[in-house]
Amino acid sequence: xxxxxxxxxxxxxxxxxxxxxxxxxxxxxxxxxxxxxxxxxxxxxxxxxxxxxxxxxxxxxxxxxxxxxxxxxxxxxxxxxxxxxxxxxxxxxxxxxxxxxxxxxxxxxxxxxxxxxxxxxxxxxxxxxxxxxxxxxxxxxxxxxxxxxxxxxxxxxxxxxxxxxxxxxxxxxxxxxxxxxxxxxxxxxxxxxxxxxxxxxxxxxxxxxxxxxxxxxxxxxxxxxxxxxxxxxxxxxxxxxxxxxxxxxxxxxxxxxxxxxxxxxxxxxxxxxxxxxxxxxxxxxxxxxxxxxxxxxxxxxxxxxxxxxxxxxxxxxxxxxxxxxxxxxxxxxxxxxxxxxxxxxxxxxxxxxxxxxxxxxxxxxxxxxxxxxxxxxxxxxxxxxxxxxxxxxxxxxxxxxxxxxxxxxxxxxxxxxxxxxxxxxxxxxxxxxxxxxxxxxxxxxxxxxxxxxxxxxxxxxxxxxxxxxxxxxxxxxxxxxxxxxxxxxxxxxxxxxxxxxxxxxxxxxxxxxxxxxxxxxxxxxxxxxxxxxxxxxxxxxxxxxxxxxxxxxxxxxxxxxxxxxxxxxxxx
Amino acid sequence: xxxxxxxxxxxxxxxxxxxxxxxxxxxxxxxxxxxxxxxxxxxxxxxxxxxxxxxxxxxxxxxxxxxxxxxxxxxxxxxxxxxxxxxxxxxxxxxxxxxxxxxxxxxxxxxxxxxxxxxxxx
Numbered sequence: 001x002x003x004x005x006x007x008x009x010x011x012x013x014x015x016x017x018x019x020x021x022x023x024x025x026x027x028x029x030x031x032x033x034x035x036x037x038x039x040x041x042x043x044x045x046x047x048x049x050x051x052x053x054x055x056x057x058x059x060x061x062x063x064x065x066x067x068x069x070x071x072x073x074x075x076x077x078x079x080x081x082x083x084x085x086x087x088x089x090x091x092x093x094x095x096x097x098x099x100x101x102x103x104x105x106x107x108x109x110x111x112x113x114x115x116x117x118x119x120x121x122x123x124x125x126x127x128x129x130x131x132x133x134x135x136x137x138x139x140x141x142x143x144x145x146x147x148x149x150x151x152x153x154x155x156x157x158x159x160x161x162x163x164x165x166x167x168x169x170x171x172x173x174x175x176x177x178x179x180x181x182x183x184x185x186x187x188x189x190x191x192x193x194x195x196x197x198x199x200x201x202x203x204x205x206x207x208x209x210x211x212x213x214x215x216x217x218x219x220x221x222x223x224x225x226x227x228x229x230x231x232x233x234x235x236x237x238x239x240x241x242x243x244x245x246x247x248x249x250x251x252x253x254x255x256x257x258x259x260x261x262x263x264x265x266x267x268x269x270x271x272x273x274x275x276x277x278x279x280x281x282x283x284x285x286x287x288x289x290x291x292x293x294x295x296x297x298x299x300x301x302x303x304x305x306x307x308x309x310x311x312x313x314x315x316x317x318x319x320x321x322x323x324x325x326x327x328x329x330x331x332x333x334x335x336x337x338x339x340x341x342x343x344x345x346x347x348x349x350x351x352x353x354x355x356x357x358x359x360x361x362x363x364x365x366x367x368x369x370x371x372x373x374x375x376x377x378x379x380x381x382x383x384x385x386x387x388x389x390x391x392x393x394x395x396x397x398x399x400x401x402x403x404x405x406x407x408x409x410x411x412x413x414x415x416x417x418x419x420x421x422x423x424x425x426x427x428x429x430x431x432x433x434x435x436x437x438x439x440x441x442x443x444x445x446x447x448x449x450x451x452x453x454x455x456x457x458x459x460x461x462x463x464x465x466x467x468x469x470x471x472x473x474x475x476x477x478x479x480x481x482x483x484x485x486x487x488x489x490x491x492x493x494x495x496x497x498x499x500x501x502x503x504x505x506x507x508x509x510x511x512x513x514x515x516x517x518x519x520x521x522x523x524x525x526x527x528x529x530x531x532x533x534x535x536x537x538x539x540x541x542x543x544x545x546x547x548x549x550x551x552x553x554x555x556x557x558x559x560x561x562x563x564x565x566x567x568x569x570x571x572x
Numbered sequence: 573x574x575x576x577x578x579x580x581x582x583x584x585x586x587x588x589x590x591x592x593x594x595x596x597x598x599x600x601x602x603x604x605x606x607x608x609x610x611x612x613x614x615x616x617x618x619x620x621x622x623x624x625x626x627x628x629x630x631x632x633x634x635x636x637x638x639x640x641x642x643x644x645x646x647x648x649x650x651x652x653x654x655x656x657x658x659x660x661x662x663x664x665x666x667x668x669x670x671x672x673x674x675x676x677x678x679x680x681x682x683x684x685x686x687x688x689x690x691x692x693x694x
Contacts, residue, residue, distance in 0.1 A: 066628075067628060070621065070624065070625050070628065071621065072621055072622060072625055073617075073618035073621055073622070126618075126622075144614070149625055151625055151628035151629040151632050152628075152629075152632045152633075152634050153629075153632075153634055154634065155632075155633075155634055191603075193600070199600065199603045199604070199607065200603050200606050200607045200610060201599065201600075201603045220633065221633065221648075224633035224634065224637060225648070228637060549647075549648075550647055550648040551648075553647075553648040553649070553650055553651075554648045556651060557648070557649070557650075557651050557654060560651060564656070564658075568658065568659060572659075
């Protein structure tokens with residue numbers, strides 16, 4: 001009886017353990033087969049941390065490989081509201097406004113969110129980071145980001161543009177070539193320790209592809225010279241706006257391009273559209289007398305006039321249809337050369353009447369007006385040129401002297417480059433090369449000949465006439481000591497909203513190249529609404545003179561230093 | 573015999589397990605130490621970027637021009653105004669000739685802004 005009782009008890013214990021074992025096995029099987037995905041997901045979340053790896057944004061260099069943009073480290077502050085105690089939240093709300101430029105309501109709103117991650121301040125300074133760290137509040141953390149910075153502040157601001165908070169291009173080349181500059185982000189799955197801190201052990205990793213570097217044709221030194229002189233004129237004459245373009249006439253490389261008003265690239269958050277607009281390629285204006293180079297070139301190319309052919313300039317008053325043309329001072333008989341040198345509207349109109357509207361229009365288009373030149377910058381406009389069938393009876397007295405047409409500063413510099421380059425129109429460009437981080441060239445821009453506009457002989461004859469315009473004509477203030485320059489002044493009346501020409505709003509301009517015998521640079525200067533002086537020969541010509549003098553000296557020195565360097569290399 | 577075999581197997585498995593655990597802890601230790609070193613490296617890299625930016629900003633023409641052109645005319649030097657350094661066997665030497673190549677016209681019409689001190693050889 002006793003044995004039987006003992007045995008029964010042992011069997012009961014055995015059965016209990018067996019049942020427990022079966023239960024455990026069943027539970028394990030259930031976990032393994034039905035719950036494994038869910039549970040391994042939780043485990044993965046606990047052990048692994050998915051991190052997006054930010055690529056380094058490409059750098060923009062000038063033609064001498066001087067960086068125009070740099071990526072600076074900038075810590076960003078985040079909070080984990082779900083893990084922060086209420087007392088700590090109050091401390092954050094009280095302390096952070098004194099350190100960072102944020103208000104208490106903003107912080108209260110952010111910290112009230114039921115989230116594990118909210119940004120509190122992006123891209124703060126290292127000093128601000130140190131001050132926040134001193135607070136030693138659990139639930140605040142920093143992520144390392146990079147901030148786009150511009151060491152040359154306002155230099156070439158409208159060309160370079162800027163990138164926003166997420167390192168995405170918003171203006172200029174930063175926007176235009178964003179796909180090359182930004183690269184591609186990578187990702188990695190890192191392990192986390194028991195305290196949920198990231199360990200530098202990764203399970204999977206895809207490396208980020210850094211952005212490509214851009215090399216511009218812009219020369220930082222020439223850009224500075226151009227901006228310095230443009231700024232002087234802009235301030236002296238209280239102008240509404242101003243533009244300057246310096247171009248290599250033989251290749252179409254833009255060496256400098258500046259506009260006023262401008263802005264500091266490091267403080268782009270409060271700029272207006274007026275400051276960011278690249279006026280040299282986006283703004284249309286009536287060019288005035290600088291446009292006479294087209295009429296003069298057409299007349300010489302078509303062999304309709306010679307330099308010494310005489311034109312009667314009607315003593316300053318000449319009627320075309322129902323409109324009376326005037327010269328800025330009365331002239332009698334002038335040779336064709338003098339017509340251009342003295343910028344006679346009546347003489348130029350008479351030359352145009354010899355040519356006829358169709359020939360004038362043909363050369364206007366050949367010089368690149370009325371169509372985009374294809375510069376590699378965003379926002380280029382084509383200008384405005386009417387076909388001869390839409391011309392009025394007065395148009396023959398307006399178009400040849402730069403009225404009833406709309407052009408850009410870029411088109412003007414390309415047109416003067418045609419004469420400096422023996423009659424060939426080159427496509428202007430700003431982007432010289434795109435390189436990867438190893439320095440391998442991905443894309444290179446070569447000079448492109450758009451078309452032959454005039455013959456070499458006509459170009460050389462025009463050079464002589466334009467040299468005369470600077471030596472003895474309206475452009476005397478553009479004379480450069482040490483070498484000769486060729487150019488043409490322009491003073492255009494602006495249109496009032498009622499369609500009439502204004503008597504107190506002008507665009508003063510100058511186009512030219514230097515040295516005249518072997519041109520290194522072609523320059524256009526245009527100043528919008530200068531006061532009190534408004535003549536191109538007074539306002540814009542001195543800018544040309546100062547820029548040409550410094551730039552030619554600089555280019556010649558650079559050339560001779562490069563030659564010396566090559567000679568030394570060969571000697572070694 | 574069987575017990576001996578069993579015990580030696582147990583020892584082997586234990587040793588391998590310990591080795592595995594040691595290896596894992598060593599990986600974590602190295603990860604922590606590498607993380608500390610990487611933080612230092614990153615800090616140095618960041619300081620390098622900031623210094624580079626400061627150098628670029630300070631030697632920028634905008635900065636130099638801004639401080640110089642207020643007091644005097646800041647213009648590009650002519651070729652004859654440049655001092656040239658030529659590499660030679662003795663190292664880099666200064667070529668006197670290049671600096672003094674002032675043209676006759678520049679000498680006649682040039683206005684010297686300040687007196688030039690000349691050294692007298694004993």
